[in-house]
Amino acid sequence: MLDRLHDTLETFATFTDTADRTSLLLSYADLYKEVPASVATRPFDRSHLVPHCESEAYVWANKQPDGTLKLYFAVENPSGVSAKALAAILDRSLSGLPPSEIAQITPDIVEQIFRQNISMGKGMGLMSMVQAVRSLAKAVQ
Amino acid sequence: MNNNRSMKDIASRGYAHPEALVSTDWVAEHLHDPNIRIVESNEDLLLYPSNHIPGAVQVDWTQDLNDKIQRDYISAKAFTALMSRIGVTPKTTVVFYGDKNNWWACYAFWVFQLFGHTNARIMDGGRLKWEKEGRAMTREVPSYAATKYPKVTRKDAPVRAFKAQVLKHVAAKGQLVDVRSPEEYAGTRMHMPDYPNEGALRGGHIPRAKSVPWARAINAEDGTFKTAPELVELYQKTNGLKKDKPTIAYCRIGERSSHTWFALKYLLGFKNVKNYDGSWTEWGNSVGVPIEK
Incomplete structure (x- = not known):
């Protein structure tokens, strides 16, 4: 089940102060790791580009021998801090789960994670990142 | 020398008021100038905390410049409180920069004009140019001694249309x-x-x-x-x-x-x-x- 994601969302729910939530988001952004060259190299295949994301984020979902998925991300915009934070959260919360479980995530987790830290232009792109992960998971179910 | 060259570049572009812009070189050479306050204004609230120009303070368009209840800008009283908090006096040159090609920096600059703080500049190129030039950035949030900014009146008429x-x-x-x-x-x-x-x-x-x-x-x-x-x-x-x-x-x-x-x-x-x-x-x-x- 999506226990790790729920735990993460519960953690964010306890951070009601804007500054504290910002620090938590930045700590996740610092954990962001770009897709390894063994999976994809530049120029990245545009089919992995997340639509509507101004941070120019790419996502891959590779099936592992045990049937679970491993998520990889690339965020090309150096100012894409929010996208990097979300990439790290999604990877840590969802990688290792079967596609059928990952396919259950919904874009509303973006609001739960970012709340007042979400900016107008970021919201749509971040929700598209979640939607892209969901679509990839559905495709390989 | 770079400072002179880049400011000359701005001066050479034929602007009516070239003094409204400063270059990234100029900012780099005034990081410790007590008469300068560098202000970052972004759309993305995570950007400033993630890193910013050393010594820069953040002025956020929603938290600092907009009234919390009605659709309007902050009151004159709130503006003086903001100026005090970021250590600005009327003599302080405020240099704005930010994301999205200075879109929000210009917005903050414009709001400052409602309160008559004309001693303001835009850093040409904004955050994008500073980053592309590989200049120093930090997560350290500076602290400045509170100033006593004199009472002001908000004058919308010169720059704002209803x-x-x-x-x-x-x-x-x-x-x-x-x-x-x-x-x-x-x-x-x-x-x-x-x-x-x-x-x-x-x-x-x-x-x-x-x-x-x-x-x-x-x-x-x-x-x-x-x-x-x-x-x-x-x-x-x-x-x-x-x-x-x-x-x-x-x-x-x-x-x-x-x-x-x-x-x-x-x-x-x-x-x-x-x-x-x-x-x-x-x-x-x-x-x-x-x-x-």
Whole structure:
């Protein structure tokens, strides 16, 4: 089940102060790791580009021998801090789960994670990142 | 030396008021100047905390510049409190920079003009150019001694237009600049590409407004403003705007249009240009106002 994601969302729910939530988001952004060259190299295949994301984020979902998925991300915009934070959260919360479980995530987790830290232009792109992960998971179910 | 060269570059572009811009070199050489306060204003609230120019403070458009209850800007009292908090006096030169090619920096600059803080500049190229040049950034949030900023009065009239004024302006066939995307101008979309629909009930533009998307005033590769001849070509020759005629710029909520307001007023020397911050979210929802598609 999506226990790790729920735990993460519960953690964010306890951070009601804007500054504290910002620090938590930045700590996740610092954990962001770009897709390894063994999976994809530049120029990245545009089919992995997340639509509507101004941070120019790419996502891959590779099936592992045990049937679970491993998520990889690339965020090309150096100012894409929010996208990097979300990439790290999604990877840590969802990688290792079967596609059928990952396919259950919904874009509303973006609001739960970012709340007042979400900016107008970021919201749509971040929700598209979640939607892209969901679509990839559905495709390989 | 770089400082001189880059400021000479700005001076050579033919702007009406080149002093409104400073270069990244200039900022780098004034990081510790007590008479300078560097202010970052972004759309993305995570950017400043993630890193910023050393010594820069953050002024956020929602938290610091907008009234929390009604759709308006902060009061004069709140402005003086803000100035005190960031250690600014009327003699302090405030240098704005930010994301999105200084879109929000220009917005903050414009709001500061409502309160008469004319001792203000924009760092040409904004955050993008600073980052591309590999300059120092930090997560350390500076602390400045609180200042006593004198009592001010907010004077909207010189730089801000309200709906009633815009209606009169339209009736008088005054010139307007719609700085939104071509699709928003045409009414085929009600919001910026990739942005949420904020609820305008009608699409289109204010009658006779010229469509000049705001970002056409900048060089996309480094976020710097185009030269005066290029801006003249864009605004005056191609779109027929006259610098001696009253001009009103608008967008969706007045943020993109503050960037164009800055370009018209300071770089091209338009005599009377105002920003209609009610913009399309007010006009497109108002009953009975004229709209063109």
